Structure formats: structure tokens, C-alpha cells
Amino acid sequence: MPNQVDMTVNLAGMVMKNPVCVASGTYGFGREYGQFYDLSEIGGICAKGLTLHRREGNPAPRIAETPMGILNSVGLQNPGVDAFIEHELPYLRQFDVKVIANISGNTPEEYGIMCEKLAEAGVDMIEVNISCPNVKAGGLAYGTRPELAAEVTREAKAHAGPVPVMVKLSPNVTDITDIAKAVADAGADALSLINTLRGMRIDVNTNRPVLKMNTGGLSGPAVLPVAVRMVWEVAQAVNLPILGMGGVSKGEDAAQLMLAGATAVAVGTAMFADPFAPIAVRDGLADIAQRKGLTAVAQLTGAVQPW
Numbered sequence: 001m002p003n004q005v006d007m008t009v010n011l012a013g014m015v016m017k018n019p020v021c022v023a024s025g026t027y028g029f030g031r032e033y034g035q036f037y038d039l040s041e042i043g044g045i046c047a048k049g050l051t052l053h054r055r056e057g058n059p060a061p062r063i064a065e066t067p068m069g070i071l072n073s074v075g076l077q078n079p080g081v082d083a084f085i086e087h088e089l090p091y092l093r094q095f096d097v098k099v100i101a102n103i104s105g106n107t108p109e110e111y112g113i114m115c116e117k118l119a120e121a122g123v124d125m126i127e128v129n130i131s132c133p134n135v136k137a138g139g140l141a142y143g144t145r146p147e148l149a150a151e152v153t154r155e156a157k158a159h160a161g162p163v164p165v166m167v168k169l170s171p172n173v174t175d176i177t178d179i180a181k182a183v184a185d186a187g188a189d190a191l192s193l194i195n196t197l198r199g200m201r202i203d204v205n206t207n208r209p210v211l212k213m214n215t216g217g218l219s220g221p222a223v224l225p226v227a228v229r230m231v232w233e234v235a236q237a238v239n240l241p242i243l244g245m246g247g248v249s250k251g252e253d254a255a256q257l258m259l260a261g262a263t264a265v266a267v268g269t270a271m272f273a274d275p276f277a278p279i280a281v282r283d284g285l286a287d288i289a290q291r292k293g294l295t296a297v298a299q300l301t302g303a304v305q306p307w
């Protein structure tokens with residue numbers, strides 16, 4: 001029987017044909033995956049994190065396997081925002097898919113400049129990564145202090161024109177709802193969560209950390225329960241749509257994030273093992289919604305019934 005479920009979702013005014021996005025930094029700018037399938041199958045592409053100027057990223061090794069996930073310390077290797085607009089955006093625009101640019105800045109001003117350029121270039125949404133160090137505040141990550149997170153959000157909103165601004169929250173905090181509330185008050189249109197959890201792995205033969213940067217960000221199936229818990233907490237704390245991510249590799253994982261309160265979901269690390277994972281997640285979600293007798297997948301959002 002053909003699937004009758006309406007798969008469209010509306011994330012802060014951005015309508016996607018299905019709720020499945022791909023997570024920033026795990027999909028490049030889509031070119032490699034475009035060899036496997038039509039990128040129009042995906043709801044939205046969160047492009048690789050951009051900085052104002054090109055970056056080489058951190059020294060290798062910068063990826064390490066862990067039980068149920070990976071650690072990475074890629075360090076925002078990217079060609080810079082101008083090269084994205086000139087070379088990568090036109091490629092992505094060939095497809096019927098929403099393009100979400102992901103940005104990181106050293107200062108609030110850098111976020112503003114990038115937002116202006118990207119809004120003029122006509123991306124569908126800007127995802128503001130606040131899990132990066134603020135050079136002016138002595139390297140403290142924006143995402144760990146409500147006032148810094150709010151400052152970046154205000155700067156992004158002031159320069160993004162009509163393009164919705166989604167702020168990506170770090171899980172490396174005591175209470176993620178404090179940051180979520182600060183960002184919401186500062187005018188964010190949507191929230192995405194979670195970014196990676198800081199971790200470390202040590203080679204017991206050499207006594208050296210496996211990653212050259214010593215520590216890295218943990219992602220993959222191991223982090224799913226943390227992501228579900230944080231989406232649930234944030235959904236209760238603020239009235240903003242949420243793009244949920246962290247360890248999604250199948251429809252059931254995505255459904256958990258939606259039940260917890262996410263409007264849409266993103267698949268990341270799972271694609272390193274299976275490039276088709278976002279398509280499997282989409283189909284799995286549709287099956288779950290149909291099995292539940294829903295007419296629209298959006299009816300999953302926030303439908304958890306806590307004890």
C-alpha cells in the first residue's frame with residue numbers, strides 16, 4: 001500500500017518536503033553524496049561549517065572510532081564563505097532541497113558579516129554554530145554562556161534580513177535550557193541541537209591521546225539518548241521550532257527526537273557507514289507515522305507522553 005502520510009514540515013517558515021536533513025560537517029557540500037542519489041530526496045542540507053576566511057582545519061589524526069560513535073577534531077576545515085557562495089551554492093541550487101548554511105565566527109562581527117553575505121546569496125536558512133571559541137572572550141565557547149550566545153544571535157539576526165536564523169546549541173553545558181532561553185530572547189527563529197559532546201581517547205601503548213588535538217567531539221549512536229533528553233528539555237523551555245540531531249541512524253531514532261519536540265531531524269555520523277541513511281530514516285519515519293495512523297508526520301512533534 002503506498003504511503004499516505006503527509007511528510008512536509010514547516011521549520012520557522014521554511015517548508016521542507018520531508019523532515020530529514022543532513023547534519024553540518026558530515027555531508028560536505030553534497031557533491032560526494034550526489035554521486036549516490038538525487039539530493040532532492042533530502043528535506044534540507046546543513047552545509048559544512050563556514051568561516052569568514054578559508055581554514056585548513058586541525059592536524060591529523062582528527063577522527064577516532066569509539067564504541068557506538070566517533071570522536072572528531074576536524075576544526076572547521078572549509079573554503080570560506082565567499083567560495084561557498086561562488087562555487088558550492090550554485091551546485092546545491094540544482095536540487096529541490098532547502099539549503100541551510102552553517103557558520104562559525106571568531107567574533108560576533110564575523111557572524112554578522114557572514115549572515116549579510118549569505119542572506120544576499122539567498123540561502124534558505126542560516127544555522128549559527130555557537131560551539132566555537134570567542135577570540136575576544138579569551139577562547140570561551142559562545143555556546144557555554146547565555147550572554148555570549150545571545151550576543152551572537154542578535155548580531156546574526158541584525159544582518160540576516162528575511163532569512164531565518166537557527167542557533168545550534170552545544171550539549172557541553174550544565175543546563176542547556178539556560179542557553180536556549182537566552183538565544184530565544186535574543187530573537188532566534190529556530191534552534192538546532194545537539195552538537196558533539198567533548199570526549200577523549202588514549203592509546204595505551206604510547207600513552208598518547210589518539211587525536212592530535214587531544215580531545216574531540218563525540219557523535220553517533222552513543223549520543224542519541226542525550227540528544228532526545230536535551231530536545232525534550234529545550235522544547236518545554238522555549239517556544240521555538242527545533243531541528244533535532246545526534247545519533248540518528250534509523251526512522252525510530254528520528255521519531256524519538258520528534259516525539260520529544262523536534263519539528264525536523266538531521267542525520268550525521270550514520271552517513272559515514274551508509275550514505276543512504278537519510279533516505280532510510282525518511283522512509284522509516286513515514287512507516288512509523290503510518291503505523292500510528294497519523295495523516296501527517298508533523299503530528300509526531302511533541303507527542304511524547306511523559307510519566
Ligand SMILES: Cc1cc2nc3c(=O)[nH]c(=O)nc-3n(C[C@H](O)[C@H](O)[C@H](O)COP(=O)(O)O)c2cc1C
Nearest residue numbers: 023024025049072129194195219220246247268269
Ligand atoms: C566530522 C564532523 C564534522 C562536523 N562539523 C560541524 C560543523 O562544521 N558545524 C556544526 O555546527 N556541526 C558540526 N558537526 C556536528 C554535527 O553536525 C552534529 O551536530 C553531530 O555530529 C551530532 O549528530 P550525529 O551524531 O548524527 O553525527 C560535525 C560532526 C562531525 C562528526
